[in-house]
Amino acid sequence: MERYTLSKQRRKPSSKTTRHARLNDADLRIRKSQIRLLLLLIGAVCVAVGLVHWPVLSAQSLSCDDNMYFQFNPLVQNPSWASARQFLTEVLEPSTVKGYYQPLTMISLMLDWALGARPGNLMPVHLTSLVLHIANTALVIILLYMLFGRPMIAAAVGLLFGLHPMTVELVAWVSDRKDVLASFFTFLALVFYVHFTRKRDRRFYAGSLVIYFLALLSKPTSVPFPILLMLMDFWPLGRFSRKVVLEKVPFFVLAGIFAVITVISQGRSASVVMPTQVSYDLGKIPLIVCHDIVFYLYKIVWPTRLCLFYGFPEPFDFSNSSVLAGVVGTCVLVPLLIISLRRTRVLLTGWLFFFVAVLPTMGLIKFTNMVAADRYAYLPSLGLLMIIAYYLSRLFETSTGPNRNLRIGMIVTAVLVLAGAEARATRRYLAVWKDSVSFYRYVLTVRPDDWQMHKGLAFAYQSAGKTKEAITKYRYALKLVPEDIEAINNLGDVLQSDGKLDQAIEHYRRALEINPDYFLARNNLANILQARGKFDEAVENYLYVLKTDPDNADVHYNLANLLYSRGEADEAIEHYVKALEIRPDDVEARCNLADTLRSQSRFDEAIKHYRDVLKIAGDSIMALNGLAVILTADTNGYYGGPAEAVRLATRAAELTGHRNPVVLSTLAGAYAAAGKLDIAKRMARQALNLASTGPDVELTNQIRRQWQDYSQQKP
Numbered sequence: 261m262e263r264y265t266l267s268k269q270r271r272k273p274s275s276k277t278t279r280h281a282r283l284n285d286a287d288l289r290i291r292k293s294q295i296r297l298l299l300l301l302i303g304a305v306c307v308a309v310g311l312v313h314w315p316v317l318s319a320q321s322l323s324c325d326d327n328m329y330f331q332f333n334p335l336v337q338n339p340s341w342a343s344a345r346q347f348l349t350e351v352l353e354p355s356t357v358k359g360y361y362q363p364l365t366m367i368s369l370m371l372d373w374a375l376g377a378r379p380g381n382l383m384p385v386h387l388t389s390l391v392l393h394i395a396n397t398a399l400v401i402i403l404l405y406m407l408f409g410r411p412m413i414a415a416a417v418g419l420l421f422g423l424h425p426m427t428v429e430l431v432a433w434v435s436d437r438k439d440v441l442a443s444f445f446t447f448l449a450l451v452f453y454v455h456f457t458r459k460r461d462r463r464f465y466a467g468s469l470v471i472y473f474l475a476l477l478s479k480p481t482s483v484p485f486p487i488l489l490m491l492m493d494f495w496p497l498g499r500f501s502r503k504v505v506l507e508k509v510p511f512f513v514l515a516g517i518f519a520v521i522t523v524i525s526q527g528r529s530a531s532v533v534m535p536t537q538v539s540y541d542l543g544k545i546p547l548i549v550c551h552d553i554v555f556y557l558y559k560i561v562w563p564t565r566l567c568l569f570y571g572f573p574e575p576f577d578f579s580n581s582s583v584l585a586g587v588v589g590t591c592v593l594v595p596l597l598i599i600s601l602r603r604t605r606v607l608l609t610g611w612l613f614f615f616v617a618v619l620p621t622m623g624l625i626k627f628t629n630m631v632a633a634d635r636y637a638y639l640p641s642l643g644l645l646m647i648i649a650y651y652l653s654r655l656f657e658t659s660t661g662p663n664r665n666l667r668i669g670m671i672v673t674a675v676l677v678l679a680g681a682e683a684r685a686t687r688r689y690l691a692v693w694k695d696s697v698s699f700y701r702y703v704l705t706v707r708p709d710d711w712q713m714h715k716g717l718a719f720a721y722q723s724a725g726k727t728k729e730a731i732t733k734y735r736y737a738l739k740l741v742p743e744d745i746e747a748i749n750n751l752g753d754v755l756q757s758d759g760k761l762d763q764a765i766e767h768y769r770r771a772l773e774i775n776p777d778y779f780l781a782r783n784n785l786a787n788i789l790q791a792r793g794k795f796d797e798a799v800e801n802y803l804y805v806l807k808t809d810p811d812n813a814d815v816h817y818n819l820a821n822l823l824y825s826r827g828e829a830d831e832a833i834e835h836y837v838k839a840l841e842i843r844p845d846d847v848e849a850r851c852n853l854a855d856t857l858r859s860q861s862r863f864d865e866a867i868k869h870y871r872d873v874l875k876i877a878g879d880s881i882m883a884l885n886g887l888a889v890i891l892t893a894d895t896n897g898y899y900g901g902p903a904e905a906v907r908l909a910t911r912a913a914e915l916t917g918h919r920n921p922v923v924l925s926t927l928a929g930a931y932a933a934a935g936k937l938d939i940a941k942r943m944a945r946q947a948l949n950l951a952s953t954g955p956d957v958e959l960t961n962q963i964r965r966q967w968q969d970y971s972q973q974k975p
Contacts, residue, residue: 261480265854267824284515292567294411301415302401306394309422313393316386316431322723323716324380324568328357329378329435330369335950339374347454351521358530359627360522365438371671382434389431392440397422399447400642402966404649406454407496413652415630416675417645420685423682424641425563425689426634432693435567436635438479445475446482451615452644453489457497469497469510476514486511489645494606496650505689526627545624548631551586552622553615554591556637558645563682566689569630569704606650614644624911660959697722715747722754724944730754761788779805785814790822813842817849824856832856847873851882863890867899881923884912888926892933902933921951931972939972 322331330336333356335343346355347363347370352359367386369377377384401418405411421427430440449471456464475482486508494500526532553572559566573580578587597608617640623631654666692702700717707713718733734751738744752767765788772782786801801820805812822836836853840846854869867890873883891905909927916923924947932940944967951960 261626272393279870280330281866294409298401298405298414301411302418303396303847304423305415305419308396308419308679308683309397309664310390312423312686313390313431313690314692315687316390316428316960317383317388319693320382321381321430321432321693321696322382322434322720323696323699324433324586324712325435326433328869329366329437330372330373330377330385330459333357333366333369333487333664334843336370336373339370343370351527352524354525355529357577359526360439360480361518361525362438362477362479364474365441365479368437368441369434378643383436383929385434386431389440393422393431396440396444396447399451400645403447403451403454403642403647404645406451406458407646408653408655410649410656413649413656415605416671417649417652419679420648420675420682422643423679423686425566425682426559426637428566428693429568429633429635430638430690433635433691439481439635439638441477442475442482443486445471445478446485446639447642449475449485450488450492454492454497457493457499465507469514472511473514475820480518481621481636483515483519483522485758486515486615487616488613489627491616495609496646514651518549523625523706530627546939547583547587548624550590551583552618552632553605554586554589555582556618556640559634560637560924562636564684565706566634569628569633571629571707571710572631610643610647610786613646614640615643617643618639621692644801668886676783695724695894697724697726709740711737711744714740715744715750718747722750727754727758731758743774745771745778745781749778749784752781752784756784761792763786775795777808779809779812779815783812783818786815791820795822796825811842813849817840817846817852820849820856821852824852829856829860831859844874847877847880848875848882851880851886855885856884858890866890879911879915881915883913884908885923886925888912888930892926892930896931902935905930906934918946919950919960919965921947921954924950925966928966928970937973938968941967944970945957 320722331748335346335356336703342366342633344363347366351361352362357366369385372385372388375384397418400421400471401414404414408414430436430443432919449468452464452468452471454470455461472485475485489508489511490500490505514607523532523534547570550627555570573582576583578584593611597611600607612873621633621636623933652671655671658684664674691698693699697717697720701721703713704710704717710746713735714733718737721727721730721733729749731754733753733803734747737747738751741747746765748771752764752771755761755767765785768781771778772785776782781943782801782805786798789795789798789801799819802815802822805815809815816835816839820832820839823829823835824832833853833856836849836856839849840853841848850869850873852864854873857863857866857869870887870890874887877883885893885908887968888905888909891900891908892902894901894905897903907928909923909930912923913920914929928940928943928947931937931943944963948960948967951963954960
């Protein structure tokens with residue numbers, strides 16, 4: 261009884277306990293108000309970033325690698341689980357993109373295609389990239405708030421990140437989806453990691469590891485992530501220890517695996533030059549590092565004359581002012597940063613974060629011939645943003661009395677002025693990307709002697725149908741690099757489209773002299789030879805291509821058409837079938853196969869293929885007409901008979917506006933088979949009137965005989 265009484269007694273709280281409770285309640289209220297303010301600021305910044313970048317949605321520029329990533333990528337243009345599986349499973353040798361393993365990037369572009377993105381409608385692609393950039397801006401703000409606890413400062417610094425002109429490339433360049441997507445996962449993984457260090461919740465550690473894996477699947481430049489985590493442990497988290505280093509082992513394992521995958525896949529599908537190879541110039545490494553350190557800092561502070569990529573300055577030695585500036589600047593900067601470590605970890609650690617993050621793109625392992633690119637500073641800039649956020653936070657903390665409002669006003673004014681300047685520069689740079697011609701013209705103002713950009717402008721002119729300008733630019737590019745086989749072949753294409761077939765053939769043969777296995781030139785040459793009636797030589801070229809590229813659906817299709825025109829139906833069928841095995845949804849190939857089977861009286865097979873076409877393409881005039889021809893003779897109604905033939909041919913006639921004499925002739929035959937000779941006679945007369953105005957005399961005579969038969973009541 262006594263124990264029960266004691267357990268029910270209400271103890272009077274001490275004054276100390278009450279004071280702590282009041283403090284905790286006050287802290288909780290402050291924290292909640294900060295979170296509300298943070299969310300409001302994030303929303304405002306995201307709206308500002310979205311509005312400034314909004315013109316990107318109308319940009320139609322396709323440049324550099326866009327043909328490989330999007331414009332002509334067969335897997336991207338065939339959205340399916342099978343395509344996604346192929347992107348994921350082609351680890352060591354990607355088949356459709358030359359370079360490293362990046363399946364999530366390719367799947368994201370495939371999803372954009374499924375949403376309606378096309379070479380003439382890039383809005384879905386740009387919208388996805390813009391959303392990712394806005395999300396990255398929000399994550400940067402969240403991360404800076406988690407590190408320094410100042411919503412206003414985090415939002416201000418995040419605004420400067422989101423509006424910077426160097427971000428334009430990541431939302432306007434289709435194939436740069438990889439950078440904005442990999443950065444999204446990396447920023448998110450950092451947020452999870454910081455939350456783990458604060459709450460010690462292992463689920464967030466696991467989440468950070470999984471998200472890091474997704475970043476690596478987007479682009480392998482996220483490999484240094486575990487080192488970035490250790491730098492953040494040193495500052496600003498202040499938790500660096502042996503245990504913390506061991507904590508990163510799973511991250512280092514993932515990084516090592518993807519580093520190996522990257523080198524192998526890049527080497528197999530494109531090219532890679534390692535520092536151990538004889539062709540590698542080890543003496544350039546210090547110059548590259550020094551040049552890039554100063555170059556990136558300069559571009560971030562003064563973002564003018566931005567470009568898709570920057571080639572090596574010529575000559576790349578101390579006689580070049582930009583190289584010399586890089587060496588001198590680095591020799592001044594690095595000692596100052598080391599000296600600063602005596603008083604603060606901030607400057608050196610923030611700069612090391614930037615340096616380590618940008619290091620994989622500095623070309624120490626050579627993947628490309630560029631020395632730097634604006635997009636490479638996107639993720640690394642977080643190191644510099646942390647420095648800025650820290651010192652702005654310190655300004656807020658040390659501001660007291662009447663000077664506090666003045667300092668705050670000066671900071672806000674400075675941020676708004678910088679944001680306004682960035683927004684103006686970003687809008688100006690976005691205008692460059694409105695179309696491919698505008699883009700390449702701009703790039704050539706920055707890099708006037710870049711033969712690749714001249715070739716790119718030539719291709720842009722070619723795509724826009726500006727033949728004269730395309731020919732001029734291709735010839736100029738070939739003056740700079742005479743052995744550029746792609747430019748030679750493309751010039752042949754332009755000359756062919758301009759009717760200059762002899763010159764086109766000359767260029768295709770020249771390309772084949774450089775590389776006899778270059779199938780584009782050989783295939784184009786075969787097409788011209790076929791059009792000129794040189795069938796034997798055309799067949800020889802098609803077969804040569806198939807020796808080196810047996811799964812080329814276009815070549816199988818073109819060869820099949822040629823064989824059919826020579827009366828070799830069985831061989832034509834063989835190649836049509838092969839083309840369809842490679843590309844099952846090729847409507848023209850399936851229709852031509854069905855026509856060939858019909859010509860061989862293999863009606864069951866022909867009907868099946870015609871019906872398959874109608875399932876794939878809906879109202880295919882070729883399939884409707886071909887199937888109607890067969891059903892016209894199906895007097896027993898086994899496949900639908902003349903009545904079904906009338907329905908199919910009527911639909912084909914509607915689709916052609918009753919202006920196609922072949923379709924009207926088929927419709928006339930279907931009506932005649934159905935016993936409606938008066939309608940058949942009228943349809944045949946209409947077909948004859950149309951045919952007689954055309955050049956096909958044989959077709960005209962055939963329809964005239966048909967009309968005469970119906971006029972004499974002969975079905």
